[in-house]
Amino acid sequence: MSPSLMSSKQVVVVTGANSGVGLSIAQRLISKSIEKQRPLTLVMACRNLKKGKQAIDQICSTYPLSSQSICDVDLVEIDTSSVESVLNAAKEIQSRYSRLDRLFCNAGAMAIESLDFVGIFRGLLTHPIAFFESSEAMVQRRGLVTTDGLGLTFQTNVFGHYLLVHKLESLMEATGGARVIWTGSSASQLEFTRTDYQHVLGDKPYESSKYIVDQISVPMDQRLSQRGIRCFVAEPGNVCSNFLSGLNLLWLQVLIYLVFYFCRVVLGMARFTISPQSGCEACCYLSDADGNKELLDSRLKYYSQVSRWGKPSVAAVPLALNKNLSVFLVNKLDGLVQRFDKDDNQ
């Protein structure tokens, strides 16, 4: 590879790249890079290096990547629920690469305890359609706190990435035209409380964390734009991924798969993207679209959707932004950054 090609190689980091939507983003980026002959270094940021290596093997078996190839794939360890791990990952990325074009804040988890059979029964009787689009059927664990003393789901889905963005801002600014793309989810203010903004005591920590992502993305974009970086939120729709694998219930996964297909094919519900390949559509659109021509707007949330027969496309709707709350949340997150990033020289 010639040095000029090396320096012009886009560098893209995807967190949670070993599975589901993250793996599909990675595969799509590689495929586009080969198709368009656009040089790329894809960095798979995973908490489990073994799973990360298996995912790279899977990618390499589909797209044979040699040293002469237009793109290469690297692995970085990151556990977004650990400040130490995030700071180490940021250092590693800063030391290995001289640019960063895209940062996909995709890793995410829901700490599921069990199924809520009463809730399922009630949901099916009272609002069956909305029920299938929600995670109401799951009982989430309450009171989970990390070794950093933060709410587990909040730190995994929000703060770990917020800190990572903060640490990599200078690298992205130096690159020019960089983008931060969050994988969001459907969430509403109903699942959020100011007094317990990390949702340690509540029963919807996952939805609360995704609501925070919606609320902080606009002020993040406004602040980062001044440094030439844009920030957006994408929503993959309802995807059959490893998200529920913690329950270890194969019958449930099969049932969900069938219900999702019913919703899509029979009821024509476009949010049932089902495959991670379709689910990653909005994330990849936000990475690829020309910011000027296609008027990307951070006040919109970009959704992956599919036709009845699975043809993916992207739709956008305004984010339900609560300005007061977003200021409150950014202040809280900045306070945490100050607390945990003691040797911050930026």
Ligand SMILES: NC(=O)c1ccc[n+]([C@@H]2O[C@H](COP(=O)([O-])OP(=O)(O)OC[C@H]3O[C@@H](n4cnc5c(N)ncnc54)[C@H](OP(=O)(O)O)[C@@H]3O)[C@@H](O)[C@H]2O)c1
């Ligand atoms: N599936 C859906 O219907 C759906 C809907 C809306 C939004 N989303 C969002 O889509 C994103 C991807 O989820 P998915 O559906 O693709 O599920 P998935 O297959 O379970 O993938 C989640 C990824 O995040 C990683 N991850 C979890 N906790 C982590 C941590 N503490 N540190 C680093 N990585 C961590 C997982 O790593 P391991 O493999 O090591 O666990 C995995 O690579 C998530 O943000 C999720 O909230 C999903």
